[in-house]
Amino acid sequence: MKRTVIMPTLALVVGIAAGIIIGNQVATAQQQPAPAKSVEAQSEPLPLADLHFHPGPRFWPNLSPQDILLIMDRAGVRWAGNGPAGPDNVWMPFLQAAPDRFIPLAARGPIRRLILEQGEDAWALRSPEIIRVLEQLEDNLRAGRFRGIGELHVNNLGSPNPIFTLKYPADSPLMRRLLDLAATYQAPISIHMDAEPGSVEELERLLANNRKGLIIWAHCGWSWGDAGLIRKLIAQHPNLFCELSHRDDRPRSNPEERKKLMITDDGRQLKPDWKALLEEHSDRFLIGTDSAKPGEYQGIIDFHRAVLAQLKPEAARRIAHENAQRLFRLGEPIPATK
Numbered sequence: 046m047k048r049t050v051i052m053p054t055l056a057l058v059v060g061i062a063a064g065i066i067i068g069n070q071v072a073t074a075q076q077q078p079a080p081a082k083s084v085e086a087q088s089e090p091l092p093l094a095d096l097h098f099h100p101g102p103r104f105w106p107n108l109s110p111q112d113i114l115l116i117m118d119r120a121g122v123r124w125a126g127n128g129p130a131g132p133d134n135v136w137m138p139f140l141q142a143a144p145d146r147f148i149p150l151a152a153r154g155p156i157r158r159l160i161l162e163q164g165e166d167a168w169a170l171r172s173p174e175i176i177r178v179l180e181q182l183e184d185n186l187r188a189g190r191f192r193g194i195g196e197l198h199v200n201n202l203g204s205p206n207p208i209f210t211l212k213y214p215a216d217s218p219l220m221r222r223l224l225d226l227a228a229t230y231q232a233p234i235s236i237h238m239d240a241e242p243g244s245v246e247e248l249e250r251l252l253a254n255n256r257k258g259l260i261i262w263a264h265c266g267w268s269w270g271d272a273g274l275i276r277k278l279i280a281q282h283p284n285l286f287c288e289l290s291h292r293d294d295r296p297r298s299n300p301e302e303r304k305k306l307m308i309t310d311d312g313r314q315l316k317p318d319w320k321a322l323l324e325e326h327s328d329r330f331l332i333g334t335d336s337a338k339p340g341e342y343q344g345i346i347d348f349h350r351a352v353l354a355q356l357k358p359e360a361a362r363r364i365a366h367e368n369a370q371r372l373f374r375l376g377e378p379i380p381a382t383k
């Protein structure tokens with residue numbers, strides 16, 4: 046078994062410390078011309094954690110983990126993670142390549158497959174296959190091989206590809222069981238759930254069922270998740286977090302939906318209600334891309350950086366990476382995956 050001792054946060058801590066020192070130097074040296082090196086270091090981009098990165102050849106054909114690390118490096122993305130399409134072991138080559146750069150989430154593929162095949166028998170925990178998936182998941186979480194669960198497609202009826210859409214109750218026996226596992230093993234769940242009223246009520250019941258289990262709402266509820274709804278739910282549910290993939294300005298075939306999804310205007314200026322929400326609840330938001338096109342990836346990261354630049358520095362740091370570090374215990378090495 047390959048064991049790697051890593052200190053991934055050290056560089057970050059040093060970086061932040063250097064930033065503080067350089068910041069002070071600039072403040073005290075205003076009368077003198079600023080040395081070029083300081084200005085350069087001061088504009089060092091914030092390290093980002095991308096919480097909507099799906100690994101593997103089904104998303105990134107012909108790209109190795111090393112190729113993807115280069116894309117991440119160019120974009121200043123320090124960490125990236127979510128669940129693969131297919132089995133959990135798709136993560137293996139990524140974790141071997143860079144165990145301190147990826148955030149592996151588990152059970153996305155197996156749960157999705159069983160719900161498509163078995164429907165209610167799976168989400169009501171009536172089939173032996175779903176029980177086996179949950180046992181395997183618990184083994185993996187107990188061993189620390191994965192940091193979270195998902196992305197689970199609880200309600201993605203609004204997604205562009207109707208062939209892959211799913212809907213089941215957010216407070217189903219399956220989801221309640223997963224939330225208990227999330228609580229026991231500090232493994233947040235990534236949920237894709239269009240914020241339609243019925244699903245939102247179910248989600249609220251689920252969140253109340255175990256406050257120690259954390260839920261990261263992918264895409265902040267898709268185009269139904271407006272700032273008012275997200276503000277209300279975040280205020281009521283301390284275990285709810287929001288991840289901002291697809292709330293960017295990438296091109297879409299439906300211009301109305303694009304407008305509703307975007308948290309900015311076309312000039313990337315934050316809408317006032319979203320700016321207030323991100324500032325006031327900066328401990329609850331995370332960045333995500335959910336794009337497997339190298340060219341588009343950089344553009345989405347540029348969008349997030351434009352958003353972060355409009356926030357107070359402490360809010361920007363939390364959303365950029367500090368929340369992800371806290372939620373996923375980034376800095377602790379991940380044992381080799383089976």
Ligand SMILES: [Zn+2]
Binds near residue numbers: 196237263264335
């Ligand atoms: Zn999604």
